[in-house]
Amino acid sequence: MDEKFSNGVDMDLDDIDFSDSSSIHELGEDFLQNFCKKAAMAFFNEYGLISHQINSYNDFIKNGLQKVFDSFGETIVEPAYGPKKGDEWQRASVRFGQVTLDKPSFWSGSEGREERTLLPRHARLQNMTYSARMKVNVKLEIYTQQLVKSDKFKTGKEKFIDKDVKHVDEKDIIIGRIPVMVKSDICWMKGSEKDDCDFDQGGYFLIKGAEKIFIAQEQICMKRLWVSNNQGWTVAYKSEMKRNRLIIRLEGMSKDEDIKGVEKALVVYFLSTKIPLWILFFALGVSSDKEVVNLIDYSGDNASILNILIATIHDADDQCKGFRREKTALSHVNKLIKATQFPPEESIDKCISMYLFPSLDSSKKKARFLGYMVKCLLQAYTGHRKCENRDNFRNKRLELASELLERELKVHIAHARRRMAKTLQRDLREDRAVRQIDYYLDASIVTNGLSRAFSTGAWSHPYKRMERISGVVANLGRANPLQTMVDLRRARQQVQYTGKVGDARYPHPSHWGRVEIKRDEQEGEVRIFTDAGRILRPLLVVENLSRVKSFKAKSYSFQSLLDKGILELVGIEEEEDCRVAWGIKYLLKDTEGKKPVKYTHCELDKSFLLGLSCGLIPFANHNHARRILYQAQKHSQQAIGFPTTNPNIRVDTLTHQLFYPQRPLFRTMTADCLGKPDYHFGKNEILPRPEIFNGQNAIVAVNVHQGYNQEDSLVMNRASLERGMFRSEHIRSYKAEVDNKETQDKRRKADDLVNFGKVPSKIGRVDCLDDDGFPYVGANLQSGDIVIGKCTESADHSIKLKHTERGMVQKVVLSSNDDGKNFAVVSLRQIQSPTAQP
Numbered sequence: 001m002d003e004k005f006s007n008g009v010d011m012d013l014d015d016i017d018f019s020d021s022s023s024i025h026e027l028g029e030d031f032l033q034n035f036c037k038k039a040a041m042a043f044f045n046e047y048g049l050i051s052h053q054i055n056s057y058n059d060f061i062k063n064g065l066q067k068v069f070d071s072f073g074e075t076i077v078e079p080a081y082g083p084k085k086g087d088e089w090q091r092a093s094v095r096f097g098q099v100t101l102d103k104p105s106f107w108s109g110s111e112g113r114e115e116r117t118l119l120p121r122h123a124r125l126q127n128m129t130y131s132a133r134m135k136v137n138v139k140l141e142i143y144t145q146q147l148v149k150s151d152k153f154k155t156g157k158e159k160f161i162d163k164d165v166k167h168v169d170e171k172d173i174i175i176g177r178i179p180v181m182v183k184s185d186i187c188w189m190k191g192s193e194k195d196d197c198d199f200d201q202g203g204y205f206l207i208k209g210a211e212k213i214f215i216a217q218e219q220i221c222m223k224r225l226w227v228s229n230n231q232g233w234t235v236a237y238k239s240e241m242k243r244n245r246l247i248i249r250l251e252g253m254s255k256d257e258d259i260k261g262v263e264k265a266l267v268v269y270f271l272s273t274k275i276p277l278w279i280l281f282f283a284l285g286v287s288s289d290k291e292v293v294n295l296i297d298y299s300g301d302n303a304s305i306l307n308i309l310i311a312t313i314h315d316a317d318d319q320c321k322g323f324r325r326e327k328t329a330l331s332h333v334n335k336l337i338k339a340t341q342f343p344p345e346e347s348i349d350k351c352i353s354m355y356l357f358p359s360l361d362s363s364k365k366k367a368r369f370l371g372y373m374v375k376c377l378l379q380a381y382t383g384h385r386k387c388e389n390r391d392n393f394r395n396k397r398l399e400l401a402s403e404l405l406e407r408e409l410k411v412h413i414a415h416a417r418r419r420m421a422k423t424l425q426r427d428l429r430e431d432r433a434v435r436q437i438d439y440y441l442d443a444s445i446v447t448n449g450l451s452r453a454f455s456t457g458a459w460s461h462p463y464k465r466m467e468r469i470s471g472v473v474a475n476l477g478r479a480n481p482l483q484t485m486v487d488l489r490r491a492r493q494q495v496q497y498t499g500k501v502g503d504a505r506y507p508h509p510s511h512w513g514r515v516e517i518k519r520d521e522q523e524g525e526v527r528i529f530t531d532a533g534r535i536l537r538p539l540l541v542v543e544n545l546s547r548v549k550s551f552k553a554k555s556y557s558f559q560s561l562l563d564k565g566i567l568e569l570v571g572i573e574e575e576e577d578c579r580v581a582w583g584i585k586y587l588l589k590d591t592e593g594k595k596p597v598k599y600t601h602c603e604l605d606k607s608f609l610l611g612l613s614c615g616l617i618p619f620a621n622h623n624h625a626r627r628i629l630y631q632a633q634k635h636s637q638q639a640i641g642f643p644t645t646n647p648n649i650r651v652d653t654l655t656h657q658l659f660y661p662q663r664p665l666f667r668t669m670t671a672d673c674l675g676k677p678d679y680h681f682g683k684n685e686i687l688p689r690p691e692i693f694n695g696q697n698a699i700v701a702v703n704v705h706q707g708y709n710q711e712d713s714l715v716m717n718r719a720s721l722e723r724g725m726f727r728s729e730h731i732r733s734y735k736a737e738v739d740n741k742e743t744q745d746k747r748r749k750a751d752d753l754v755n756f757g758k759v760p761s762k763i764g765r766v767d768c769l770d771d772d773g774f775p776y777v778g779a780n781l782q783s784g785d786i787v788i789g790k791c792t793e794s795a796d797h798s799i800k801l802k803h804t805e806r807g808m809v810q811k812v813v814l815s816s817n818d819d820g821k822n823f824a825v826v827s828l829r830q831i832q833s834p835t836a837q838p
Contacts, residue, residue, distance in 0.1 A: 024545050025588060032584045035548055036540070036604045037669065039567060042558040043538055043604075044673040049612065050488045053203035053214065056400035056532075057181040061101060064406045065178075068413065069096040069136060077421050079428045090142055090166065090428050094420065094437075097137030100172070103188060104132045104180050106818060120182050120189060120196060121649050123206040126815040127735065127823045129451060130206035131177040132186055140437045142167035142428075173438040175416065176446025178409070179205045179454060181401065197644040199676055199692055203488045204476050207454040208817070209651075209735075211476035216491040217399040219462060220390065223531045225373055227380045227387050235377040240463040243344070243355045246270045248277065248373055250308070250381060263311040266374060271344065271355060273336045277374065278316035282329035284352070284367040289313065289324075295371030296378070305378050394573040397533030398491060404459060404472060411460045412449035416442055469494065478644065478652055480694045483637040486613060527573070536569040537608075539580060539601040542587065570601065582606050605669040613637065615670030640728055641694030647731070651813060651825045655731040659724055661693045696726065716834065727833040731810065734799055736788045738773070738814075738822045764800040768809075773798075775826060779809045787826050806830060 077092035104118040123130040146162045183202020205212045226236045233250040247269040266277040281292045323329040334348035357366045379385035420440040459472035477483040544565045561567040581587050581602040607615040613632035641661040675691035764786040768779035773789030783803050790797040807828035817823045
């Protein structure tokens, strides 16, 4: 590779002359191709392919964790009802404050009082959870209150209460332990590869020694209006809370809607009741019909819209005469809401403030947004606007570690808070002395709840309290580095397996290449989205591409290219207004006298459109599409090589290692961008970015064997197999909890059943076991042998090898987990090589 394109991320783009506006045709295809390759490598160096997982978790640590505790506000603990004491009852107030996280650690030593650093390798070997202590500042107030002035005649005025504080306790307490993502900001391995795999990118959790990952969850975007014509014309404002939802429906004035010429009016469904649209506008402070029409932005050039608005006004007049007078419309809305089955306790003013568009702080803004909703519905009804498609990816958001952990942590903290309130209420009722605040808050509720959720994969539902969903957490595959990276980039759509799902399971054109600033000139509006979970991808800006002609630096950073406008992160909704070229050669393509195509953006490389697995396949355009899909989905992730560079300090349940992995003969653009640029071992001109390879390069001949068609059979050279071709190492680990020291005497009483190393067990052979019940290193175990001996007073619970399991003992690890129980691991190694039939 040319030296002037050496790897790195340091570049000062101030050296580039941006005043030169020469045509991109003068730059040449080779120059621009090399620039695209270096820009792609800069993206992989700075962001990588799993940065979304780590960045989301870091955002949760910095912002989301504090937001969870702030959402609970102040907890008021009322005593049990007792009319005898009156104002002498003591009450309590609890408020959460600042939250801090320690780095992962664990307690060890003879008495468990020595705190040590917890590294990911410790968690793997000792079957521990890689977690950190979570401390929160809690303020407890014990007080009595006296009612000074009450609202006796229910005038709506506030009560005046005199508060006498008796006791105040404020301290930092441990409220639980939270799992730590490897390579995150609070991980010990951040920026360090000591005693860990040199190519490990992190992004996963360690729960009881097992590697767990979050699968990105596709959810419907709640930050946009949904115009639909499935069961009548509607526009909906969706929210996770049911009381915040609002639907505007276009309904016929007659019960028989099949009759032609029936007038249609607009009604609003809010807080489980049906409200005439015009009355809701006046309840929000609108003073005249003309102001309502201006809020809807009706120009008066459509007769059907005019008829709908007139019918809506008549419908409001029929239900409430004189609603245009002050407070009349508000009183009518209050009457409709209070007549529901479960009316809210708040007054009508608070209901509108809290539940109607809660993100807007004034009635004027709420009325303006309500008018915008009506405008969208009427435009769709007249054919000037498209209905929203649920399967379009611009209408979806991805929930990652931040959103998922916030939701699950909120459930367990609420549980701990309820338990605290009950215990504290019991002490207040019986006039006991109030204890320290850490006595009332049980830290095991949060710790065990998060551990259980990670272990089982059952996560709290996004908006249904009593339900849990599966498929959020999965085990991380370690067959090869590609499978590990693919698992970390997986996404899942929540689709019910019962009932009709429509087109949810089919690909949508919006999935192409994969959020959002939308410029729609036809509708004359600008949509700005800043919510989390939007998907962006980098594209070259064609009009600024000529600026790179004079750059002199050998390397550059991806962020600098974004700052200077050479590259742009484009969202799905914005890309609908862009014309994207597939590559540089399409920008420079000769149109032969035709009008040239004007592109706004250009792909860095066409292979980036195919995804990670398919992008690694060389010459994919010369093979059948179904074969490409097979290799991308299964075969490439099952290839055997070296999954990690630290196999000696890992005890994975199952591992395959190839003896002689080789570098592939042909590499794609995606393969060149992978690897580790700052890893100097094995770095050369041919391989500037070392990586872990899989598979071997075999010389293959396709012919007809002795005149017969052999279909898919293989004829292999015996000498090649004997020299070590495709020879691999199969390692399987067996894990078990063993007795602690205080229970060893009970196990010795079972000598009459099993005396390891001397008398055969009733369930298997114990020839290779020592007196402690573990095999010695180097022992050759066959099927039916006992690999870990466990005996109690009454039964034999030893672990025996199955019929197809055998191998030589490679390592025996004995340690204690985070529950204080002794934990044993025995790893067996077996060499496997292809067997040629004579």
